[in-house]
Amino acid sequence: xxxxxxxxxxxxxxxxxxxxxxxxxxxxxxxxxxxxxxxxxxxxxxxxxxxxxxxxxxxxxxxxxxxxxxxxxxxxxxxxxxxxxxxxxxxxxxxxxxxxxxxxxxxxxxxxxxxxxxxxxxxxxxxxxxxxxxxxxxxxxxxxxxxxxxxxxxxxxxxxxxxxxxxxxxxxxxxxxxxxxxxxxxxxxxxxxxxxxxxxxxxxxxxxxxxxxxxxxxxxxxxxxxxxxxxxxxxxxxxxxxxxxxxxxxxxxxxxxxxxxxxx
Amino acid sequence: xxxxxxxxxxxxxxxxxxxxxxxxxxxxxxxxxxxxxxxxxxxxxxxxxxxxxxxxxxxxxxxxxxxxxxxxxxxxxxxxxxxxxxxxxxxxxxxxxxxxxxxxxxxxxxxxxxxxxxxxxxxxxxxxxxxxxxxxxxxxxxxxxxxxxxxxxxxxxxxxxxxxxxxxxxxxxxxxxxxxxxxxxxxxxxxxxxxxxxxxxxxxxxxxxxxxxxxxxxxxxxxxxxxxxxxxxxxxxxxxxxxxxxxxxxxxxxxxxxxxxxxxxxxxxxxxxxxxxxxxxxxxxxxxxxxxxxxxxxxxx
Numbered sequence: 001x002x003x004x005x006x007x008x009x010x011x012x013x014x015x016x017x018x019x020x021x022x023x024x025x026x027x028x029x030x031x032x033x034x035x036x037x038x039x040x041x042x043x044x045x046x047x048x049x050x051x052x053x054x055x056x057x058x059x060x061x062x063x064x065x066x067x068x069x070x071x072x073x074x075x076x077x078x079x080x081x082x083x084x085x086x087x088x089x090x091x092x093x094x095x096x097x098x099x100x101x102x103x104x105x106x107x108x109x110x111x112x113x114x115x116x117x118x119x120x121x122x123x124x125x126x127x128x129x130x131x132x133x134x135x136x137x138x139x140x141x142x143x144x145x146x147x148x149x150x151x152x153x154x155x156x157x158x159x160x161x162x163x164x165x166x167x168x169x170x171x172x173x174x175x176x177x178x179x180x181x182x183x184x185x186x187x188x189x190x191x192x193x194x195x196x197x198x199x200x201x202x203x204x205x206x207x208x209x210x211x212x213x214x215x216x217x218x219x220x221x222x223x224x225x226x227x228x229x230x231x232x233x234x235x236x237x238x239x240x241x242x243x244x245x246x247x248x249x250x251x252x253x254x255x256x257x258x259x260x261x262x263x264x
Numbered sequence: 265x266x267x268x269x270x271x272x273x274x275x276x277x278x279x280x281x282x283x284x285x286x287x288x289x290x291x292x293x294x295x296x297x298x299x300x301x302x303x304x305x306x307x308x309x310x311x312x313x314x315x316x317x318x319x320x321x322x323x324x325x326x327x328x329x330x331x332x333x334x335x336x337x338x339x340x341x342x343x344x345x346x347x348x349x350x351x352x353x354x355x356x357x358x359x360x361x362x363x364x365x366x367x368x369x370x371x372x373x374x375x376x377x378x379x380x381x382x383x384x385x386x387x388x389x390x391x392x393x394x395x396x397x398x399x400x401x402x403x404x405x406x407x408x409x410x411x412x413x414x415x416x417x418x419x420x421x422x423x424x425x426x427x428x429x430x431x432x433x434x435x436x437x438x439x440x441x442x443x444x445x446x447x448x449x450x451x452x453x454x455x456x457x458x459x460x461x462x463x464x465x466x467x468x469x470x471x472x473x474x475x476x477x478x479x480x481x482x483x484x485x486x487x488x489x490x491x492x493x494x495x496x497x498x499x500x501x502x503x504x505x506x507x508x509x510x511x512x513x514x515x516x517x518x519x520x521x522x523x524x525x526x527x528x529x530x531x532x533x534x535x536x537x538x539x540x541x542x543x544x545x546x547x548x549x550x551x552x553x554x555x556x557x558x559x560x561x562x563x564x565x
Binding site: 051052054055058059062163166167170190192193195196197199200204 | 268269271272275276279282283286289290292293294295324325
């Protein structure tokens with residue numbers, strides 16, 4: 001009886017913990033959204049920080065990212081094409097390529113890429129600032145951390161994931177065309193038809209929203225996880241670990257929900 | 265110049281440009297800059313048709329079904345949309361067929377036998393035919409089953425084909441015997457030997473017949489042969505008839521004088537007629553048997 005009560009109690013504590021975390025994120029998001037809409041936020045200084053964030057998140061890694069997208073796309077397209085040929089379903093190969101790569105796999109991998117590189121860095125940085133009381137000092141010096149530290153990171157993350165997914169998707173379309181038709185221009189018409197068939201505006205809007213949510217997840221969750229860190233230095237790795245786990249779960253959840261909305 | 269700002273600016277500009285170009289391309293691909301061509305299809309059954317089902321011409325998608333519903337008379341009306349550039353393949357004599365393959369989704373196939381025909385006007389209504397392979401399969405399977413049952417019956421153990429093959433085997437075995445194919449056809453070497461013996465006899469018989477024919481020839485047509493004798497006999501008969509002629513002439517003269525004797529003469533005439541008929545029959549009989557060149561008719565005056 002005692003054991004049952006203990007397990008129920010621990011379950012309750014976990015649920016409360018999840019709700020606290022979710023509420024913290026939600027409250028933070030609302031605060032950030034209100035700030036975005038506030039005209040006084042958009043001064044040159046904020047803009048400058050946003051540009052810096054986009055530079056560190058997207059531009060700095062562009063060549064590595066494009067090479068990575070190229071290899072992944074080429075591999076997957078080759079596998080799909082050879083399988084389609086084996087089963088005599090070549091007519092569906094281009095459609096399959098676009099659906100799996102452009103709509104699902106590349107945005108997902110982009111989000112993972114940014115999460116591993118920038119998300120973890122953001123989490124560590126915010127946790128260290130929290131432990132070292134830097135955030136309080138900034139606020140004291142009339143430099144609100146929300147406006148100059150967190151919001152630019154969120155905006156930079158969203159812009160980066162959307163832009164990188166777009167570039168990777170276009171690259172995959174190009175590679176797909178080259179893999180199916182070669183450098184021959186004769187395939188342009190049917191390829192265009194396939195693209196037009198798949199990418200209606202609902203799907204396209206869904207794709208953009210999904211990428212934006214990915215961008216938000218890989219920045220918002222690390223920031224809130226960093227802010228939760230107790231003021232002890234040894235808690236920083238724990239905070240990063242928790243933050244990255246949440247980022248991963250969030251990315252998978254977004255992907256699953258988007259698939260469910262699309263196909264169910 | 266701020267290097268970082270330049271790079272970010274370049275990245276943003278390139279991304280926006282590519283995104284914009286892709287949007288324009290997509291708008292073009294989806295026919296945003298073109299008019300839409302509408303078509304209504306009247307169908308007996310809308311089974312398998314749903315919004316999004318492609319309309320294909322020569323295997324290439326040229327349009328899609330947008331909606332389907334019932335009209336006031338309870339008939340099914342399928343609405344399809346085409347881009348203006350694809351509408352040129354729709355002609356007034358085009359046929360529309362609903363294809364439901366075993367693998368893959370349903371599609372509406374357009375066949376335009378004459379591309380020079382007049383183009384279909386916008387918003388026109390055409391008939392949708394159905395070709396459903398899956399409905400023909402059960403019938404086909406039944407027929408194949410019946411055929412297979414027959415084949416099975418024919419090829420069963422101790423069946424007709426089995427027995428035929430066994431017979432064929434014994435026949436070919438016999439064919440390898442002394443009398444070859446003949447033995448194979450007749451069944452045993454004794455019978456085959458009888459046939460060859462008969463053939464031998466036949467040959468001897470024809471030789472003898474040859475002989476006989478030569479003898480007959482001699483007997484008939486040689487000096488003092490039978491044919492000559494018959495000829496002599498006939499000329500005798502003719503001379504007798506001439507004498508009879510003279511006799512008749514005398515009799516006619518007598519009859520002119522003696523009217524009372526007419527009755528007797530008539531009976532005499534009948535007797536002569538009878539004799540002549542008999543002689544004629546004899547000549548005919550001979551004529552039937554031997555081909556004489558002479559006219560055999562014996563005429564009475």
